[in-house]
Amino acid sequence: MEFAESLRFSWRSIKSHKLRSTLTTLGIVIGVAAVITFVTLGTSLRADVLGQVGADRTPNVYVWAGPEGQEGGPGAGSQPVFTTSDVDALRNVSGVESVIPRGVVPTAAVSAGGETVAQRQVVATSPSYFDDGAFVEGRAFRQGSREVVLNQQAANLFDPALGVGQNVTLRLASGDSIEAEVVGLLNGSSGGGAFEGLGSSQPLVFVPTDPFYRTTIESPTTGESQRVYPTLTVVAEDFEAVPRVKTGVRSYLENRSDAARLVPDDYAFSVETDQDLVDRIKELLTTLTNFITGIAVISLVVGSIGIANIMLVSVTERTKEIGIMKSVGAQNRDILQLFLLEAVMLGLFGALLGIPVGIGGAYAAGEYIGLSLVLPYEWFAVAVAVGILVGVVAGLYPAWSAAKTDPIDALRYE
Template sequence: MNALESLRISLRNIREHKLRSALTTLGVIIGVAAVITFVTLGASLQADIVQTVAGGNAATLYVSAQSEGNTGLPDLGGGGETVFTEHDVNGIRSLRGVEAAVPQSGIAASTVEYDNSTVSRQWVTVTSPSYFDVRNQEFVAGGAFQSGQREVVLNRPAAQMFAAGNVSVGDTITITRAANGEPLNATVVGIVEPTEQSALGIQEGPQPEIYAPTDPFYQRTVFSPSANENQRVYGRILVLAKSTQQVDAVQGRVYTYLGEQSDARQLKRRGYTFKVTTQDELVAQVRQVSNTFTAYITGIALISLVVGSIGIANIMLVSVTERTREIGIMKAVGAQNSDVLQLFLLEAVLLGVFGSTVGALVGLGGGYVAAQLIGLPLAVRFEWLGIAVVVGLVVGALAGLYPAWDASRTDPIDALRYE
């Protein structure tokens, strides 16, 4: 019996038992659909968070002192120890290949008031005027603040968060420090576009952000061993290389400076190390975490494929029993054991391929719906569609191997007498 004849007979048997065939492939459909859905969703999550992380200047480096046990996603919000003095900022700024180096820390505000309208619990980022150039943030009105002045910059959500109305350039807001309750009046000199906030790619939406100069808003100091005086101390330094080609060289020079000349090397606690992270490294870390998350969820979904393969094996064994007389007739007219084996194995493979193909399409639709509901850009890994079909073929072959082997060993005389 040639392969085309086996294919014709297998397709005929599948058509004659439409409902049973559909239920048999349902397990495979669910398994493959779950895998494709989670892979598509994982790819969309990864694309979204990579876009968020890498959306700034590719020549930017993030300098921090973090615990050696911190191996998760990089903290882009100024986390880590507060150990970098003004001496360190100036030292890094003077390194060859560095275009700019700006400090960044924050102060907690118990309230922010505008025109008798109060918003509680806000975080104020304190930095230098060149921060907005380093972060490549776009001003929609006004410009950067000046050091030494009671001026602030708001992003668009922060300008719109007051019940009294939108804040405009030239308006005055009052920031009350959470630490000592001191109110500070500040003039709004600029409005910038917001940066997207995300956690594992799930958009939280643009958050209100307030930016202020370190002088006069930030007073945290520490004794600088190099300058032999008290200086402001920060939790992070943003470094802008003069070009993307110089990023690696600048990263090496910053590491050397931190380890040999900085105040931070003496101020940081034991167990903390310096991190000078580039955009490429941030993206690589994000992808690693995202791939691990996707692999874990996909592994759970693969359980459905195991259940589906058991269903195919069970139905094929039932089919062998139902077609015992047919097997006997086939052998009586000259069919070989290999022909019977081929026939039943091909039928199992077809069920697996049908199930995986339908499951891949359903999973693709499920991934699209999930991405739309969460608000993510759709990212499809088309290679997984091909993998799904191959998996269906393998599942069908493995599930149908024993039933096909059992059918091929049927004694034709016993088969012809079977009722």
């Protein structure tokens, strides 16, 4: 039997059982649509997040000491081990433009204008922590001055919102109170930095290390009492210098630094760049997308079982027809081809219909969460291939069973 003739017979069989064929195909449509929806959303989310992170990429190297094997972003579980001597020495590493220390000042609350709000800590750092375009109003604080910088979330804790020139009182966890002037308000996209996480929405108050930061330790190198910091940001001269800076920083820390002698035995130095953080985010999003897509594939498995079931029913219904075809010269391969084509067509139709349904589902979900869609076109080809594969796998046994039917028994079948 010619292929075109087999195709015509298979199509006629599908048309003669419209409702049954539609319900069978629906299982594949749902499965393919679910896969396309989740893959599209995953691809779009990945593109959106990486686009935001990539746009903010800087020639920075983030340094901290945390428990070995601990997962988390920069600064996770960090301990104050970097002395002022380490900060000064790192500034002399080849390719380094500046070193920005960062510490935490424990607080109980912040007061202004007769209002008091709880604030567990404020961030102590240097003026170079802030970019030139970071401020919506005001400027960076000066070292040695009682000045603070707020992000918008911190300013909005008060009613009316705090502005430049107003005074605030920081109530330290030690019981002391320090009055300071607000000299800068950060714009909505600044004030978190890599250490506070992507899209930081928590209220942040920034103060200069001098005079606010009081965590000190005796330097193993000089024997003097020095400030000691849990995290550092080493700024390279340019992007090309980042790999050299990363290597130089790690070499200094592991061989000649105060931190190497202060770090606990079960802690290790972490030296990461913005690209390292992007790669970690990319890996996390890929894993999440693959996991969700794997769940959606279960729908395809259910759909393939539906095709196998219907094809077995079809073989039973057409037993006498099979006997007649064999009695007039049809070979086993002709019968096999006939039923296999029918199963493949059901799978292919399901895949082709599932693609637009999946895109529609992704579009609706994207509109709901405010996500711009990025269509994974390669997955459309995968969906068609999967539809054909499902048809082949699901229809193989029923087709083989039909091909092995004895023509004498088939003609006697009622």
